[in-house]
Amino acid sequence: MASKYLRDPVHGSIGFDKDREKLVIDLINTREFQRLRRIRQLGALFLTFHGAEHTRFTHSLGVAYMARRIFDALLAAGQVQQKGRALERTRLVAIVAALLHDLGHGPFSHLYEKVFNDRRHEEWTGLIIRQARGEVGRLLRRAGLVEEVLGVYGRTYRPAFVSDLVSSQLDADRLDYLLRDSFMTGVAYGKYDLEWILTNLRLARRGGRDAELRLAINGLKGYHAAEQFVIGRYLMYQQVYYHKTSRSAEQMIRTALQRLVDAHGETGRFPDPCPASIRRLIETRGNLPVEDYLRLDDWLFLSAFQEWALSPQGKVDPILRDLCDRITRRHLFKTVRLTADTRHKAFGQAIEELNGQFRRKGFDPRYYLLEDDASDLPYRDLAYSDRMGTAPEDIGLAVRGRIVGYMSERGISPLIDSIRNEPRKLQRLCFPSAMRSTVERRLRAFIASERQ
């Protein structure tokens, strides 16, 4: 029963059993999983919160650990019906699926998807896992778990609660990232009462005997802890993920990636020098074979950005070069927050005029006047999820094996009720500081005050 322990800044130490969980340890030591060390958890946000240097690698370890703790907490509370080898296998599937859930992330995660938008990271995860020659693929195939892990992601795996462990309002992913992002950014809003939640997790049914057991919270004892967790997540969104400087940094990296593609489209030329893997990415517009996709990471791009920023004139497209220079030196675009009136014709006109003013100053508005829309629905209730066909986002309240209600139902929690009904739309414009007064003058009527 020896264990491998990994020291972790958030969880103290993360242990995996060298026998029961050998597959987990082997998966960590694959090339594909180690690659996650080169993709930051919060993409461009390290430019706003300097401590946010943590990667998908540390986060994924944390998620696997959380999945194990959730599973064992359910076991200790007598909630899991399987026994013996079947139980052991389900447990392993849950931990492995949690470990690998972010495997397909590209450089800067969501930003990459916006520019090279043929596939979302979930699809890449599937491709990597199925890849016969890959190290992860080989290990999973040997263990006979490929379809099972993919089934967890696709919500076809049974028992169904395993999918909830990996993706739901109280999943292992959120339980880890909320603590970790809070810890690393230095913003305390994401702290919540982990032990109390673990103690009060339950499996319960909504509907008759045939309905499946789903992950839920003890409706009598875990209520306030779940409430705090949801509110903490909301506050982290407001204060960290949607922070104006965070959004500006993200927009700048996105626009640099966009210009990289567009410049090649316009001129047929690559920046000089250009790493082979980036070259292939541009040529294929993201339609890469898996092996090539796996060569891409944050570091590759940020190193290239630096080279391009410093390269002699003529070697690199001047807009790309300028954007890379701003990113490398952290000279971020300024932002203004817009009022809700942006659908008005007058707003469209104002933007048109600004575009002209930007062009006259030598700023191509496609890359220098960026609209940013951080709309969010902080808490989606069940009706919404059903309608949209998305993963259930609501937290069930369990009493004696039955889900007797949901956190977001009217009258249950006034706090959650309030954010359920409040899709806060944060619209902003991002632009070089040199254009600040021009923008502010022209848009005076549409600028809202920014609250943090």
Added chain:
Amino acid sequence: MASKYLRDPVHGSIGFDKDREKLVIDLINTREFQRLRRIRQLGALFLTFHGAEHTRFTHSLGVAYMARRIFDALLAAGQVQQKGRALERTRLVAIVAALLHDLGHGPFSHLYEKVFNDRRHEEWTGLIIRQARGEVGRLLRRAGLVEEVLGVYGRTYRPAFVSDLVSSQLDADRLDYLLRDSFMTGVAYGKYDLEWILTNLRLARRGGRDAELRLAINGLKGYHAAEQFVIGRYLMYQQVYYHKTSRSAEQMIRTALQRLVDAHGETGRFPDPCPASIRRLIETRGNLPVEDYLRLDDWLFLSAFQEWALSPQGKVDPILRDLCDRITRRHLFKTVRLTADTRHKAFGQAIEELNGQFRRKGFDPRYYLLEDDASDLPYRDLAYSDRMGTAPEDIGLAVRGRIVGYMSERGISPLIDSIRNEPRKLQRLCFPSAMRSTVERRLRAFIASERQ
């Protein structure tokens, strides 16, 4: 510039300057202030949350420290207009008023007031401070600060923001007790971002030039930190202060005190033995001279309760003896939570019948069937405060020296908005566990489920 440092579990260390703040150090070393070591901050709640053994003494030190930090944060942010000696004096008044604000608390704080209800603890604080022979009174008189400190409590002191420091939504009292109660109970909900709040405190005006500067939060940067603070306080109320066992423990101590008074009223006899100070309290029904009031504390009563629980029959009123026995052994009353229908006639009838059933089992319903009402208005907006004449409870949002809005205004914070409109009424019955099935059977229609 030597300082006296006191190690503190919450704040690490609390320092007071041996020159500038000598009066503070001297006040700590008075008999009246040392007495606060014998009154627990959370009264009966240690019977529910075993770690909640902290006293008004440690809390009051924390409040003085918080007041100093608030004042110095305002100074560092260039918010205070006074200078030189006037400034120094205002600062000292603020710290001293904060230190002494709980000086008048009686045993079990609010419970005592309910039984011996001639004076609230604020009045006792005033009497103690004015008391010429007292150590605190003598020190304040020598420093010429008696009226100034009382003026802070009465909101007549100028500059007016000093009263806000001691009593408002963001006062030194709440800033300390939320952290301290959270820390000591082991319930994490009260943690908030203290440093960020301190950094963003401002003095600002609501209304024209003549309006006074009040304590407010930087409307642009401090918004979410203030939001988190208010929500944290709400969650602590739900989870700690209004916890069913907390309320049961409080009711039991209250009813024991009540029986102590009533038994003397009925029989003219005191329990035997009975400390002189308790004897005088009963005889005067709380109309004590200050010196005698200062002899009363939690320990005196809990020691007496133990003696009475163990005393031979006949020496102590049997109801009192039984209640003391239950408290001493922590055999607390059970509770049920009632639905909102308790104003119905049917409910009154049910209680009537239960009274009879209790009497038949030998339980005097006056002391064994207790109605508990933990109604609360978690966040009062300004209109409410104005109407009720209470201290302003709302947090002003300051932008460039002006209060441009309040946290509780509609549309500012959906979270706070939601609890502003939700006076959660928690009505419960408390009774011996032996009567549980009787109560549950009779009141089935009126019992709500209890969520924590």
Added chain:
Amino acid sequence: MASKYLRDPVHGSIGFDKDREKLVIDLINTREFQRLRRIRQLGALFLTFHGAEHTRFTHSLGVAYMARRIFDALLAAGQVQQKGRALERTRLVAIVAALLHDLGHGPFSHLYEKVFNDRRHEEWTGLIIRQARGEVGRLLRRAGLVEEVLGVYGRTYRPAFVSDLVSSQLDADRLDYLLRDSFMTGVAYGKYDLEWILTNLRLARRGGRDAELRLAINGLKGYHAAEQFVIGRYLMYQQVYYHKTSRSAEQMIRTALQRLVDAHGETGRFPDPCPASIRRLIETRGNLPVEDYLRLDDWLFLSAFQEWALSPQGKVDPILRDLCDRITRRHLFKTVRLTADTRHKAFGQAIEELNGQFRRKGFDPRYYLLEDDASDLPYRDLAYSDRMGTAPEDIGLAVRGRIVGYMSERGISPLIDSIRNEPRKLQRLCFPSAMRSTVERRLRAFIASERQ
């Protein structure tokens, strides 16, 4: 598998299984165990470290919880040989013995023993457990565990490692108190890496096959964590337990208790009023029946001290009255630290002279010039323990089931080596501040500087 959870400031939450550990929950709800709420963990130290208000009650809950965690960590690491019901019983015995280990503490713990020195608290614990009419005794008898629990304390219980769990260098007691005292005093030195130690606890043999399995630390992985723990304990002794003001506060309470006894011896009179239980204590010089002993606690005495301090002249012995007044107002004695030369004749002469000077000023030197000796051997090695017949104090280093060495052996840890060889003797004098210059003048040659 429902559990009872107690929120705890140090451990977050402490859970006991309502089935497997029902006895533990029942024992907590006895009169004898609840009494520990009225005895502070650190006796008089709250007068120095104002946060140190925690009691033997919270500590004992923590020790039971630690014992359970140690036991389950050993189980998880495959170290325990028993199975089934035998295992279950051993586990319960370990937790119960841990829970009750401090049951016999009197008011102010060690101070009480110094004045009423017929029995140590361990003996009282035994008496309370054996007491047929007591609630604890009845519960243990019904469970058939009386002799087993006493056997754990007496080191006759088998398996032998259970005694190590309750009393050894790495026992549940120390694991809890170091964290708790550190947490509550606000002095950070006692923090150590609990999770790593739990993970690396082992059962191992020293000597041949017949030797018994003892609690030890994984010699390869747990080494530095154990080192840190021992050093942390050493630093807490230097900085908290042996702090000059701590010792002064302890000496004052001890001397007040002593004068209480002596005054009765000299005059045959009790203070007026005097609680019956204190009266009996004095009359019997501590030879109390168990029921009477259990009525004594910190609160009883501190309430009495306050009454006596405020009572009219003539009602209470004047020395006792004065000492109680100083304690109640926290006017503590000053201290000087003495050099090592106190065995010299010259020192004895100086003390003689000081005695005279004290007497001339009206201070009876028996109660106003107190010698305090905080000698300590911070880490006793095995040879020492063997020689003295005390519990083994050394930490064994386990490699594959065998103890291959001990932490204190020469060459293993230079840090522990250094304090093993260093019985730091802290000798001090305590006296009223009015006598400071007299003492300092007379003893100049014997005063050492005090380092903290």
Added chain:
Amino acid sequence: MASKYLRDPVHGSIGFDKDREKLVIDLINTREFQRLRRIRQLGALFLTFHGAEHTRFTHSLGVAYMARRIFDALLAAGQVQQKGRALERTRLVAIVAALLHDLGHGPFSHLYEKVFNDRRHEEWTGLIIRQARGEVGRLLRRAGLVEEVLGVYGRTYRPAFVSDLVSSQLDADRLDYLLRDSFMTGVAYGKYDLEWILTNLRLARRGGRDAELRLAINGLKGYHAAEQFVIGRYLMYQQVYYHKTSRSAEQMIRTALQRLVDAHGETGRFPDPCPASIRRLIETRGNLPVEDYLRLDDWLFLSAFQEWALSPQGKVDPILRDLCDRITRRHLFKTVRLTADTRHKAFGQAIEELNGQFRRKGFDPRYYLLEDDASDLPYRDLAYSDRMGTAPEDIGLAVRGRIVGYMSERGISPLIDSIRNEPRKLQRLCFPSAMRSTVERRLRAFIASERQ
């Protein structure tokens, strides 16, 4: 008095005044300082402690913040003699020197220096600061602070204590890195009582009136906090910096860099592709102009390592390719710890034989059988520093302005005494796991057990 606040995982938030400390904010926003985001604080240690992803950038911000806090703590304690503008300037010099002290670090810090060993990072710092065209250089020149900052590093600046702030046993660098490394690795040993140390810092003289004031600790109150700090640092060395896997990871990166140079020396060819900046580095053997040096960072190399690991045969030297592959997949070399007998002839012979065995298996022993020597003198006393001409490493104990002794003197602290006299030499061999049994068989007599 507006401030810029940076959220920080260790310090909560780091604030700099937008007026007084504008230069600091400007320096942070230079290309040279932003480059530190691409150099990890702990080099290769993220391969052992997965959380250790923090960079020289976050650390340097922490050091500047610590320097400011130390300076202001000394001010508040009345220790600084300067006033007005002179004081303000000294303060700024201290903060700036602290901020920039790591500016010259190359990729993987110390590992780079071992391979390209013409200049230490301190020299590069000097060159960067003097560089007329650089952004840092320009800002410092404009502020007239170039020579002053360099004087702090060279210990010629007066007042002399400013150099102690930046480099001494209690400098801002150590105060930050101990907390930060502890926090990020998840190893708790580096936590110490920062507030208490700050409160007790003093300026004091050793020697007569003409001697200079140096940074020291209050000899009476700060003693144990300083002791804990030194011990914490020792434990972090044992447990983190000298951890066997840490050392293995470092050796692998060092040997890959070495092979990069050697392969070019042997064949005259570069790996294909090879970033221009690495090409120039190899050609010049490290004799780079400052601008080129500043293009080098961890990311550049780790991205290149990945490319080389995946490049087709023939494009990259096979040994380099293999080493890069192992690093990218984290297939680290195994280690054995050697006994002290390695100076024996027999050991030399054994290594000779192993070299042959490695060669026969296709492992060039220059890159696959690596000797690692982690010798350390954890605490150097003053005599040692004087003799070696290094910066003073000892902590002075200040009493009333004079240094009355040093922490490392015999008889002051047994703990520090013990590590002062114990230069722990950790010698290890690192090699591919395929060679483990070969190595263990051949070296059996020289292998010591590894304790962690």
